[in-house]
Amino acid sequence: MTNGPQPRPLPSVLLLSLLPFAAWLIFRPFLSPVPPLPALHSSLGFSIIAFLAALYLVPALGGIMVKANLKGRDLLKTYDTPIPECLGLVCASIYILLLILFIPFPFTSWYKEHGSNISNSKPAEGISVPEFPHHLLALYLSSLLSLLMATMLGFLDDIFDIRWRYKLPIPIIASIPLLMVYYAEQGNTYVVVPLPLRPLLGRTLVNLGPLYYLYMSLLSTFSTNSINILAGINGSEVSQALIIALSVVLNDLLYLPWPVDFRIPLHLLGSQKEVEVGGVWAAGMAYGSRELVERHLFSLYFMLPLVGVCLGFMYHNWYVYPARVFPGDTFCYVTGMAFAVVGIQAHFSKTLLLFFLPQIFNFLLSCPQLFGLVPCPRHRVPRFDPNTNLLHPSKVLFEHPPSHASTVVLRALSLLGLTELTIHPNSGQILECTNLTILNVFLVRLGSMNEKKLVQVLICTQIAGSVLAFVVRYGLAGLVYDGDRR
Amino acid sequence: MTNGPQPRPLPSVLLLSLLPFAAWLIFRPFLSPVPPLPALHSSLGFSIIAFLAALYLVPALGGIMVKANLKGRDLLKTYDTPIPECLGLVCASIYILLLILFIPFPFTSWYKEHGSNISNSKPAEGISVPEFPHHLLALYLSSLLSLLMATMLGFLDDIFDIRWRYKLPIPIIASIPLLMVYYAEQGNTYVVVPLPLRPLLGRTLVNLGPLYYLYMSLLSTFSTNSINILAGINGSEVSQALIIALSVVLNDLLYLPWPVDFRIPLHLLGSQKEVEVGGVWAAGMAYGSRELVERHLFSLYFMLPLVGVCLGFMYHNWYVYPARVFPGDTFCYVTGMAFAVVGIQAHFSKTLLLFFLPQIFNFLLSCPQLFGLVPCPRHRVPRFDPNTNLLHPSKVLFEHPPSHASTVVLRALSLLGLTELTIHPNSGQILECTNLTILNVFLVRLGSMNEKKLVQVLICTQIAGSVLAFVVRYGLAGLVYDGDRR
Numbered sequence: 001m002t003n004g005p006q007p008r009p010l011p012s013v014l015l016l017s018l019l020p021f022a023a024w025l026i027f028r029p030f031l032s033p034v035p036p037l038p039a040l041h042s043s044l045g046f047s048i049i050a051f052l053a054a055l056y057l058v059p060a061l062g063g064i065m066v067k068a069n070l071k072g073r074d075l076l077k078t079y080d081t082p083i084p085e086c087l088g089l090v091c092a093s094i095y096i097l098l099l100i101l102f103i104p105f106p107f108t109s110w111y112k113e114h115g116s117n118i119s120n121s122k123p124a125e126g127i128s129v130p131e132f133p134h135h136l137l138a139l140y141l142s143s144l145l146s147l148l149m150a151t152m153l154g155f156l157d158d159i160f161d162i163r164w165r166y167k168l169p170i171p172i173i174a175s176i177p178l179l180m181v182y183y184a185e186q187g188n189t190y191v192v193v194p195l196p197l198r199p200l201l202g203r204t205l206v207n208l209g210p211l212y213y214l215y216m217s218l219l220s221t222f223s224t225n226s227i228n229i230l231a232g233i234n235g236s237e238v239s240q241a242l243i244i245a246l247s248v249v250l251n252d253l254l255y256l257p258w259p260v261d262f263r264i265p266l267h268l269l270g271s272q273k274e275v276e277v278g279g280v281w282a283a284g285m286a287y288g289s290r291e292l293v294e295r296h297l298f299s300l301y302f303m304l305p306l307v308g309v310c311l312g313f314m315y316h317n318w319y320v321y322p323a324r325v326f327p328g329d330t331f332c333y334v335t336g337m338a339f340a341v342v343g344i345q346a347h348f349s350k351t352l353l354l355f356f357l358p359q360i361f362n363f364l365l366s367c368p369q370l371f372g373l374v375p376c377p378r379h380r381v382p383r384f385d386p387n388t389n390l391l392h393p394s395k396v397l398f399e400h401p402p403s404h405a406s407t408v409v410l411r412a413l414s415l416l417g418l419t420e421l422t423i424h425p426n427s428g429q430i431l432e433c434t435n436l437t438i439l440n441v442f443l444v445r446l447g448s449m450n451e452k453k454l455v456q457v458l459i460c461t462q463i464a465g466s467v468l469a470f471v472v473r474y475g476l477a478g479l480v481y482d483g484d485r486r
Numbered sequence: 487m488t489n490g491p492q493p494r495p496l497p498s499v500l501l502l503s504l505l506p507f508a509a510w511l512i513f514r515p516f517l518s519p520v521p522p523l524p525a526l527h528s529s530l531g532f533s534i535i536a537f538l539a540a541l542y543l544v545p546a547l548g549g550i551m552v553k554a555n556l557k558g559r560d561l562l563k564t565y566d567t568p569i570p571e572c573l574g575l576v577c578a579s580i581y582i583l584l585l586i587l588f589i590p591f592p593f594t595s596w597y598k599e600h601g602s603n604i605s606n607s608k609p610a611e612g613i614s615v616p617e618f619p620h621h622l623l624a625l626y627l628s629s630l631l632s633l634l635m636a637t638m639l640g641f642l643d644d645i646f647d648i649r650w651r652y653k654l655p656i657p658i659i660a661s662i663p664l665l666m667v668y669y670a671e672q673g674n675t676y677v678v679v680p681l682p683l684r685p686l687l688g689r690t691l692v693n694l695g696p697l698y699y700l701y702m703s704l705l706s707t708f709s710t711n712s713i714n715i716l717a718g719i720n721g722s723e724v725s726q727a728l729i730i731a732l733s734v735v736l737n738d739l740l741y742l743p744w745p746v747d748f749r750i751p752l753h754l755l756g757s758q759k760e761v762e763v764g765g766v767w768a769a770g771m772a773y774g775s776r777e778l779v780e781r782h783l784f785s786l787y788f789m790l791p792l793v794g795v796c797l798g799f800m801y802h803n804w805y806v807y808p809a810r811v812f813p814g815d816t817f818c819y820v821t822g823m824a825f826a827v828v829g830i831q832a833h834f835s836k837t838l839l840l841f842f843l844p845q846i847f848n849f850l851l852s853c854p855q856l857f858g859l860v861p862c863p864r865h866r867v868p869r870f871d872p873n874t875n876l877l878h879p880s881k882v883l884f885e886h887p888p889s890h891a892s893t894v895v896l897r898a899l900s901l902l903g904l905t906e907l908t909i910h911p912n913s914g915q916i917l918e919c920t921n922l923t924i925l926n927v928f929l930v931r932l933g934s935m936n937e938k939k940l941v942q943v944l945i946c947t948q949i950a951g952s953v954l955a956f957v958v959r960y961g962l963a964g965l966v967y968d969g970d971r972r
Contacts, residue, residue, distance in 0.1 A: 068646050069555070097659070100631070103666035111672070132671055134620030141627035141667070145586070148634045152641075159645070160554050173583070180589035181627070185618055186597070 005081075005322055010059075015052055022048035029108040036257065042105040043301045046098045047308035053094045054312025061090050062325050070158065072326055076233060076384040076391065076451050083323060086158045087316075088331025091309045092151040095334065098305050099144055106136065106301065135185070136294070142181035143302065143341040147334060149174040150224070154333030164378075167329075168225060174337055175220035178344055179213050189213075194480040216344050223343070223352075224336030226359035228329060229366060230438060232381035233391075235318025235455045237327045240359070240462055241335035242310040247355045247466040248342060249303050251473075255296040295346040302342050306335065321452050354469035358461050362438040365418060369436050373406045375399070380435040382443055382454070389450055393420060393434035393443040402430050420444050491567075491808055496545075501538060508534035515594040522743065528591040529787045532584045533794035539580045540798025547576050548811050556644065558812055562719060562870040562877065562937050569809060572644045573802075574817025577795045578637040581820065584791050585630055592622060592787065621671070622780070628667035629788065629827040633820060635660040636710070640819030650864075653815075654711060660823055661706040664830055665699050675699075680966040702830050709829070709838075710822030712845035714815060715852060716924060718867035719877075721804025721941045723813045726845070726948055727821035728796040733841045733952040734828060735789045737959075741782040781832040788828050792821065807938050840955035844947050848924040851904060855922050859892045861885070866921040868929055868940070875936055879906060879920040879929040888916050906930050 025045030029038030062084035065071065071082035110133060153170050156162075162170070189212035190205045198204060208215065231237050313331075316324045343352035353360070369376040375396050382391040402410065410433050413419045418441050422432035434440045442457050443449070449457070511531030515524030548570035551557065557568035596619060639656050642648075648656070675698035676691045684690060694701065717723050799817075802810045829838035839846070855862040861882050868877040888896065896919050899905045904927050908918035920926045928943050929935070935943070 064646060097662075100663050100666055103663070104670040107670050132621070134624050134671075135618070137667065137670060138620050138623045138627060141624060141631060141663075144663070145627060145631055145634065148631065148638065152634065152638055155638075155641075160550060176583075177586050177589070177627075177630070180586055181623065184590040184593050184623060185620075 005320075005324055010055060015056070018048050018052060022046075022052070029105065034109075034112070037297065038108050039105045040256075040297065040300065042108075043102065043304050046102050047304040050094055050098050050305040050308030051312045053098075054091055054309045055315055057094065058087050058090055058313055058316050058325055062087065070328070074234070074323065075379065075381060077322060078386045083326055085326045086155070086328030086330055087313070087325040088327040088329070088334065089151070089155055089158075091313050091327070092147075092154070092330055092334040095305055095309045095338075096144065096147055096151065099147070099302065102301065102305075103137075103140065106140070106297070107133065136298075138181060138185070139298065139345055140301075142177050143345055145177035146174050146220070146341055147337055149177065150333040150337035151330060154328070154330035157329040157333070164376075169221065171221045171224040171333065171337065171340075172217045174224075174333070175217045175340065178220070178341065179216060182216070182344075183213070192481060196480060215349075216340075219343060219349055219353075220337055220340035222363070223339045223356065224333050226356060226363050227336050228332035230359055230362045230458075231332065232379065233439065233451050233455060234321060234323035235314065236439075236458055237332055237335075238310050238314045238317050239455060239459045241331075242307065242314060243459065243462040243466060244339060244355045245303050245306045245310060245335075247469065248299060248339070248352065249307060251348070251351060251470075252296040252300045252303065252346075255292055257293060295348075299342040299346040299348070302338055306338050310335070318455060351469070351473050354473055355466055357465035357469060358438060358458070365413075365436045365438060365441070367436075368406070368409050368413075369396075373409060374402070374433065374436065377435070380437050380440070382439055384451075385448075388448075390448040391443060391451055391454055392448045393440040395420075395422070395432045395434050397432050398430060406430075417441075417445060491806075491810055496541060501542070504534050504538060508532075508538070515591065520595075520598070523783065524594050525591045526742075526783065526786060528594075529588065529790050532588050533790040536580055536584050536791040536794030537798045539584075540577055540795045541801055543580065544573050544576055544799055544802050544811055548573065551575075556814070560720070560809065560812075561865065561867060563808060564872045569812055571812045572641070572814030572816055573799070573811040574813040574815070574820065575637070575641050575644075577799050577813070578633075578640070578816055578820040581791055581795045581824075582630065582633055582637065585633070585788070588787065588791075589623075589626065592626070592783070593619065622784075624667060624671070625784065625831055626787075628663050629831055631663040632660050632706075632827055633823055635663065636819040636823035637816060640814070640816035643815040643819070650862075655707065657707045657710040657819065657823065657826075658703045660710075660819070661703045661826065664706070664827065665702060668702070668830075669699070678967060682966060701835075702826075705829060705835055705839075706823055706826035708849070709825045709842065710819050712842060712849050713822050714818035716845055716848045716944075717818065718865065719925065719937050719941060720807060720809035721800065722925075722944055723818055723821075724796050724800045724803050725941060725945045727817070728793065728800060729945065729948040729952060730825060730841045731789050731792045731796060731821075733955065734785060734825070734838065735793060737834070737837060737956075738782040738786045738789065738832075741778055743779060781834075785828040785832040785834075788824055792824050796821070804941060837955070837959050840959055841952055843951035843955060844924060844944075851899075851922045851924060851927070853922075854892070854895050854899075855882075859895060860888070860919065860922065863921070866923050866926070868925055870937075871934075874934075876934040877929060877937055877940055878934045879926040881906075881908070881918045881920050883918050884916060892916075903927075903931060 022045040025048070026042045028035065028041035028045070035041060065084040065086055066082055070084065070086040072085040073080055074083050150171065153174055157167055157170065189208050191208055191212070193201050193204055193206050227237055227240055230240060313325075313327070317327060339352060339355075343349040368374045369380070375398065377396055380394060380396075383394040384391055407430055410419060410421060410430055413436070414421045414433075419436060420434045421430050423429070424431055434444055438461075439454060439458070442454060442461075446457065508531040511534070512528045514521065514527035514531070521527060551570040551572055552568055556570065556572040558571040559566060560569050636657065639660055643653055643656065675694050677694055677698070679687050679690055679692050713723055713726055716726060799811075799813070803813060825838060825842075829835040854860045855866070861884065863882055866880060866882075869880040870877055893916055896905060896907060896916055899922070900907050900919075905922060906920045907916050909915070910917055920930055924947075925940060925944070928940060928947075932943065
């Protein structure tokens with residue numbers, strides 16, 4: 001047994017140089033000439049603060065977590081030093097607190113237009129100010145409420161260590177504020193019918209009614225749990241979250257009115273027409289819809305600080321490998337809920353799901369274990385060999401002979417190369433199979449490797465998934481949806 | 487050492503009879519004839535659910551708290567059995583979850599008027615619905631956000647056991663959502679100047695500007711901490727919260743449009759005129775202001791479920807004396823924040839402070855200890871005598887001779903009968919004094935008594951304080967404020 005890793009000092013020059021820049025960005029809306037999207041500057045400033053806060057607070061508060069018994073052993077290492085667990089709580093607190101401080105900024109342009117006559121002539125009584133974009137504020141607040149509930153529930157999960165099967169539906173509770181506000185505002189429950197189904201249904205829009213609410217709550221459950229089950233090795237949770245967040249940011253940027261004019265050769269990707277990105281306000285891929293720009297701005301306000309927090313946290317969880325801190329369930333709950341929030345509130349849930357391709361694959365692959373067809377041990381992380389420092393696919397032993405259905409499923413998965421079976425030489429009965437996770441699939445297909453390499457493979461897969469998602473969204477989607485494909 | 491108290495079974499007839507009644511109340515707005523204030527029925531129904539949930543869930547979840555090491559010894563008892571601590575978290579979760587489920591109900595009357603044409607003709611795109619009272623929704627959501635943050639911070643306080651001096655400003659963080667939304671909406675920062683000060687200032691309204699925000703955050707800090715420092719004996723936190731909540735409810739009811747017509751003989755209390763309560767919509771003490779009715783309805787929506795939760799929790803924390811569960815800091819944070827929220831959002835913070843008279847007294851009395859003039863031990867609860875089962879005033883010993891200032895303050899408090907000093911017979915130097923809390927004052931003035939009796943004295947004082955508050959608010963306030971005194 002050797003000692004665990006020591007925290008590494010941070011280059012303080014980062015702090016010194018970035019803080020004034022962040023402050024300048026935050027207060028940019030109050031300096032003239034006012035930029036066309038003033039709040040976006042502030043959001044970027046807050047994101048830098050989020051990055052710095054995560055970078056410095058995560059190691060600083062690690063000790064407190066260990067004291068409160070929130071610590072874990074790194075299962076894939078030789079040392080026994082307790083690693084502080086549940087640092088996702090710190091990330092979530094930074095993230096939510098900064099989002100709360102950001103509340104007034106999206107309305108700066110409104111103050112400019114209406115601010116002066118309010119402060120002078122407003123009557124003493126009055127809960128409401130006329131014409132204020134309260135609906136945007138309500139949207140923002142309900143999202144924050146869901147994020148905060150996700151944090152709370154994730155933290156309770158970390159404290160009380162809720163069993164796997166019971167905690168699956170927990171994110172539904174966190175999505176209730178979203179649903180209630182959506183219902184209170186009598187939000188739109190229509191969806192566009194894909195072209196091939198239109199002759200069948202005889203219409204272009206279909207009202208899903210209560211099913212729409214079910215869809216929304218399932219989306220938040222999926223995005224939360226799918227990150228949570230693709231976990232277990234240093235940096236896996238945070239790298240997934242970071243890449244998905246960056247993909248959402250990239251997608252949002254396409255809809256913004258860029259001051260420069262450029263074209264994306266989408267016809268190369270299979271689209272029927274070129275897409276012009278740029279021009280004046282309400283240009284970009286928003287095709288003149290101010291509402292679409294507002295939605296994607298909303299998404300950016302939630303995603304940019306998340307990118308900041310993830311980057312700061314990733315430094316301690318992966319970049320200075322091995323991990324000095326663990327994220328805990330709180331991290332997965334908050335990031336998952338943040339993605340669900342932007343997908344739902346900014347109305348691009350289908351696009352969002354495309355960024356979850358590796359997670360969807362991992363979830364589908366896990367189903368036989370999640371639903372009891374194949375035994376599911378408490379930990380499905382790859383097996384660590386302390387002598388070679390390499391990870392090997394972890395295996396699950398069948399204590400009872402597998403049922404007929406299990407055998408068929410496992411043989412099919414084995415044929416696809418997604419699991420490795422150990423078969424009794426005489427009876428042909430399955431004795432063992434590798435655990436059904438994407439991490440084990442990597443190890444089965446690419447051979448054993450060390451932990452850092454495995455996360456790099458995961459990161460590459462996630463990036464490849466996002467590239468594919470963009471191709472599908474802006475290339476192939478034209479085959480099943482017409483119009484501007486909002 | 488004897489064994490601690492066993493949980494007592496609950497009369498299940500309560501559950502059976504109240505549940506259908508609560509369900510009927512909740513769905514009352516959808517049954518015709520629709521009552522004039524439909525959401526109030528639903529709120530009452532949710533409050534009954536809150537009561538039942540607290541009554542049944544608090545003992546059920548006590549074991550889980552003990553398992554997660556959230557337990558404490560009752561300092562004023564002879565047995566050592568660990569009592570589950572931090573059950574305020576369960577209360578807060580019930581309270582907030584029900585408030586979230588209640589979100590659509592305040593808008594039922596709006597759906598009746600506008601609902602039909604939305605579901606038919608609404609375009610497929612669109613984040614916003616025109617004319618919807620989004621400002622009310624934003625108000626409601628920001629309040630929920632503050633409550634949830636208070637829960638989170640209270641729970642963190644319970645887990646990490648933050649030191650007394652550091653945790654004083656924590657509620658300020660929870661009030662940030664309130665402040666930010668108030669700022670985002672450019673809320674009113676004017677206050678009415680009391681009559682005697684008007685000649686001095688030369689105006690009837692004065693703009694406090696940033697000071698108003700300071701006032702709001704200090705209010706939430708005060709209401710939270712003042713309940714927290716008047717704690718330590720079974721039932722003290724919950725009985726305070728219950729009586730304050732009931733006082734706020736009573737005050738709100740005065741402003742509602744009552745279907746019956748009655749008069750309050752306010753001239754007996756020193757007011758210049760009689761106040762008519764009752765009549766049609768927008769009558770009551772709201773004097774025809776629909777906005778005032780809306781504000782007090784808002785307050786009722788938050789207070790009624792709080793009353794329900796407090797009643798249910800009180801059963802286990804005091805009524806089946808001794809306490810089977812402890813509230814933890816979470817309970818004080820959430821109730822304190824709930825009071826701050828209604829005081830700020832419904833604009834009756836001055837009236838609210840009047841309901842905190844015993845807390846204000848306790849806070850002022852505690853100041854010499856809080857600010858270091860007199861030594862402050864970790865616990866200031868009365869001293870328990872296991873032989874007689876009585877509580878005696880607890881004393882603090884001066885390790886160093888008290889400073890001149892301390893001596894003057896303590897002698898003054900002793901003259902007023904608020905502390906008992908032990909004085910060196912020769913030098914006249916103060917050797918000991920009783921801890922400066924209202925509970926010790928009761929014991930000094932009324933003699934030693936048992937714990938249950940002491941809480942009863944506290945409850946009576948709190949009720950007397952509320953009666954005095956109503957006299958001051960509706961009697962004496964006429965002397966310093968004119969008009970309708972909203």
